[in-house]
Amino acid sequence: xxxxxxxxxxxLREQRGLTQETLTTTAATPxxxxxxxxxxxxxxLPADRVRAAVNDEFVAATALLRDGDRIVFIPPVAGG
Amino acid sequence: xxxxxxxxxxAAMSFRISSSxxxxxxxxxxxxxxxxxxCVTFEGWVRNCNEGQPVLSLEYExxxxxxxxxxxxxxxxxxxxxxxxxxHCIHRVGLLQLGALAIWVGVTxxxxxxxxxxxxxxxxxxxxxxxxxxxxxxxxxxTAWINCATxxxxxxxxx
Numbered sequence: 615x616x617x618x619x620x621x622x623x624x625x626l627r628e629q630r631g632l633t634q635e636t637l638t639t640t641a642a643t644p645x646x647x648x649x650x651x652x653x654x655x656x657x658x659l660p661a662d663r664v665r666a667a668v669n670d671e672f673v674a675a676t677a678l679l680r681d682g683d684r685i686v687f688i689p690p691v692a693g694g
Numbered sequence: 695x696x697x698x699x700x701x702x703x704x705a706a707m708s709f710r711i712s713s714s715x716x717x718x719x720x721x722x723x724x725x726x727x728x729x730x731x732x733c734v735t736f737e738g739w740v741r742n743c744n745e746g747q748p749v750l751s752l753e754y755e756x757x758x759x760x761x762x763x764x765x766x767x768x769x770x771x772x773x774x775x776x777x778x779x780x781x782h783c784i785h786r787v788g789l790l791q792l793g794a795l796a797i798w799v800g801v802t803x804x805x806x807x808x809x810x811x812x813x814x815x816x817x818x819x820x821x822x823x824x825x826x827x828x829x830x831x832x833x834x835x836x837t838a839w840i841n842c843a844t845x846x847x848x849x850x851x852x853x
Binding site: 621623624627628660663667672686688689690691694 | 797
């Protein structure tokens with residue numbers, strides 16, 4: 615089991631109703647964790663529309679998560 | 695505004711997220727450089743309509759820690775690709791009304807070609823890569839996170 619800190623922004627923040635939470639999970643990668651959270655909280659964005667960042671750096675969807683990591687799922691961006 | 699001018703003046707490149715109003719005149723003035731033969735600036739404004747829907751206001755939200763890093767990478771890429779003297783970009787966050795300045799890019803170079811090309815490169819890459827999100831508030835009272843629709847043909851649009 616990993617203890618992870620998840621932060622939410624924009625549409626995910628609204629759908630989760632939180633800006634951050636700490637959770638324990640068996641998910642080993644961002645893809646698996648997102649699927650878990652999406653099922654639990656009914657996120658509308660499918661996994662292939664969301665990028666992941668760990669400890670404030672972009673990572674591959676299949677990167678291995680480590681205990682204590684801070685993870686952010688990034689919805690499609692729309693700056694400018 | 696004074697603080698922004700100093701920041702821009704001290705470094706040859708900077709990317710910043712700002713929660714306060716941007717003053718394009720002050721930002722442009724801070725680009726002054728006797729070596730520069732060209733200065734190109736871009737201002738992105740809050741428009742009153744998107745995809746046929748009348749827009750009342752916009753809300754921008756940033757993942758600031760990563761936005762700063764990705765923004766800095768884009769500016770470094772611009773410096774590597776084009777012969778520039780300076781390149782800066784500032785993006786607003788928070789609630790913005792129609793006509794407000796949402797993003798400002800300022801580039802100086804010896805010659806206009808590099809300045810135009812780099813300015814275009816920076817705004818295009820910033821829109822596509824920097825983790826900033828836009829929520830539109832429409833006159834009918836509804837809202838939408840742009841590019842986050844799961845139906846409709848504008849879901850993947852990055853204009």
